Amino acid sequence: MIKKAIANSMQKSPWLYHVNTGSCNGCDIELVACLTPRYDVERFGFKLAGSPRHADIVVVSGPITSQSKERLLRTLEQVPEPYCIVTLGSCPQSGNVFKGSYSVEAPIDKFCHVDVAIAGCTVKPEAVIAGLYKATEILKKKREAMNK
Amino acid sequence: MEYLKILFNILVFPGCLFVGAMGLLLSGIDRKVLARMQKRVGPPIIQPLYDFLKLLGKETIVPKAANRKVFLGAPVVGFAALVVTAALIPVLGYRAFEGSADLIVLLYLLTIPAVALIIGGSSSGNPYAGIGISREMVTMMSYELPLICIFLAVAKKVGGSTLCFSLSQIAAYQQANGSLIGCVSLIPAAAAMLLVIPAEVGTQPFDVAEAETEILEGPLIEYSGAPLAVFKLNTSMKMYIMTALFSALFLGGLATGVTALDVLIQVLLCIALTLICMTTIHAVTARLKIEHLFKFYWTVVAGLAALSLVLVWLGF
Numbered sequence: 022m023i024k025k026a027i028a029n030s031m032q033k034s035p036w037l038y039h040v041n042t043g044s045c046n047g048c049d050i051e052l053v054a055c056l057t058p059r060y061d062v063e064r065f066g067f068k069l070a071g072s073p074r075h076a077d078i079v080v081v082s083g084p085i086t087s088q089s090k091e092r093l094l095r096t097l098e099q100v101p102e103p104y105c106i107v108t109l110g111s112c113p114q115s116g117n118v119f120k121g122s123y124s125v126e127a128p129i130d131k132f133c134h135v136d137v138a139i140a141g142c143t144v145k146p147e148a149v150i151a152g153l154y155k156a157t158e159i160l161k162k163k164r165e166a167m168n169k
Numbered sequence: 170m171e172y173l174k175i176l177f178n179i180l181v182f183p184g185c186l187f188v189g190a191m192g193l194l195l196s197g198i199d200r201k202v203l204a205r206m207q208k209r210v211g212p213p214i215i216q217p218l219y220d221f222l223k224l225l226g227k228e229t230i231v232p233k234a235a236n237r238k239v240f241l242g243a244p245v246v247g248f249a250a251l252v253v254t255a256a257l258i259p260v261l262g263y264r265a266f267e268g269s270a271d272l273i274v275l276l277y278l279l280t281i282p283a284v285a286l287i288i289g290g291s292s293s294g295n296p297y298a299g300i301g302i303s304r305e306m307v308t309m310m311s312y313e314l315p316l317i318c319i320f321l322a323v324a325k326k327v328g329g330s331t332l333c334f335s336l337s338q339i340a341a342y343q344q345a346n347g348s349l350i351g352c353v354s355l356i357p358a359a360a361a362m363l364l365v366i367p368a369e370v371g372t373q374p375f376d377v378a379e380a381e382t383e384i385l386e387g388p389l390i391e392y393s394g395a396p397l398a399v400f401k402l403n404t405s406m407k408m409y410i411m412t413a414l415f416s417a418l419f420l421g422g423l424a425t426g427v428t429a430l431d432v433l434i435q436v437l438l439c440i441a442l443t444l445i446c447m448t449t450i451h452a453v454t455a456r457l458k459i460e461h462l463f464k465f466y467w468t469v470v471a472g473l474a475a476l477s478l479v480l481v482w483l484g485f
């Protein structure tokens with residue numbers, strides 16, 4: 022019963038950690054917009070955490086520059102299980118307008134798994150909320166899989 | 170039977186279970202009302218419980234640089250100290266334990282959770298935690314002085330020529346002579362106590378030690394999973410303990426003698442005090458710098474408490 026309650030809470034209280042891997046700042050602003058009174062993702066329990074150790078969902082924005090790739094992987098290693106990776110915008114998926122640059126390593130799925138990819142340039146806050154909510158469902162499933 | 174009663178007092182009421190539940194309830198209400206003040210919908214009131222359970226279900230990582238035993242032991246020490254503190258504080262009329270120097274014991278017990286945070290943070294070996302613990306230490310020093318002055322003023326008022334540090338005698342005095350907040354000489358002390366509560370709990374604007382946006386939660390930065398859950402629970406429990414201490418010191422006259430009714434009044438009082446001195450102040454202020462916090466407590470708050478002390482000594 023406690024295990025079930027824990028799995029349920031996993032879905033109800035996801036804390037976000039945001040990694041910017043060279044994004045143009047457009048997607049970052051839209052993520053922050055989700056926390057404002059207009060969209061208020063805190064009603065689903067989302068909270069912006071300061072340290073990757075507290076994170077449940079890692080939000081990655083930007084086209085993964087060569088410099089930031091190593092930092093991204095190191096950050097991901099520090100996140101306690103179970104966690105989800107959500108990509109923000111078209112940049113991490115394809116490189117977007119930065120595609121072809123010598124210093125860009127996108128797409129992200131070359132080095133880590135991606136649970137939810139939110140498309141758009143920039144992403145709409147509504148899409149971000151829908152994507153993050155989907156990620157919480159995945160989190161719950163991951164926790165239930167750990168119970169077995 | 171004796172031992173069973175003590176066990177009940179420590180584990181269920183007014184110890185562990187009661188204070189844990191109250192802490193989660195108070196911080197849930199705090200978050201909800203804060204959200205409404207900012208025109209948001211806000212999380213559900215049981216959100217802190219979800220957070221707690223979720224953290225229990227996460228992996229616990231001990232950093233390579235950390236001292237494993239101290240790192241994992243610190244939150245437990247803080248939790249144990251808070252449970253004992255909660256058992257010592259009367260729930261209006263109801264007292265679990267009797268003592269003749271409760272206030273002095275409380276003064277020591279109240280520092281233990283902060284010290285546990287400092288020790289836990291410093292054992293994690295993270296530089297941000299280092300900044301956090303130095304700030305936590307300064308915060309502790311700043312609210313300690315006013316707190317001692319407040320306790321002395323109350324003890325002098327109740328005890329007369331001999332200082333009275335016993336919480337049950339303070340409660341008895343208030344039941345006979347009305348709440349202490351009614352005395353002119355103790356009103357500055359009550360105001361000072363209201364300002365000490367947010368610093369002790371560590372809510373904005375006095376959360377310099379755990380500032381998420383600048384030093385990434387300071388001492389808690391390396392914690393994950395169950396130890397983090399216990400630390401978060403400790404913060405919530407402090408909310409209940411400090412508000413309950415306020416009502417024990419200044420509002421004891423509201424006791425009715427019927428235990429169930431007393432508990433209900435106490436819960437309502439705690440909620441009201443949380444809204445007054447934590448949520449409202451949080452909603453209208455931004456975080457202070459550490460030197461401003463120190464100056465504020467050693468001038469304004471300590472001044473209020475000392476004023477009370479002088480007035481009481483002069484016999485008002």
Ligand code: SF4
Nearest residue numbers: 045047110111112142
């Ligand atoms: S997807 Fe567009 S808005 Fe977002 S970071 Fe990339 S270029 Fe900027």
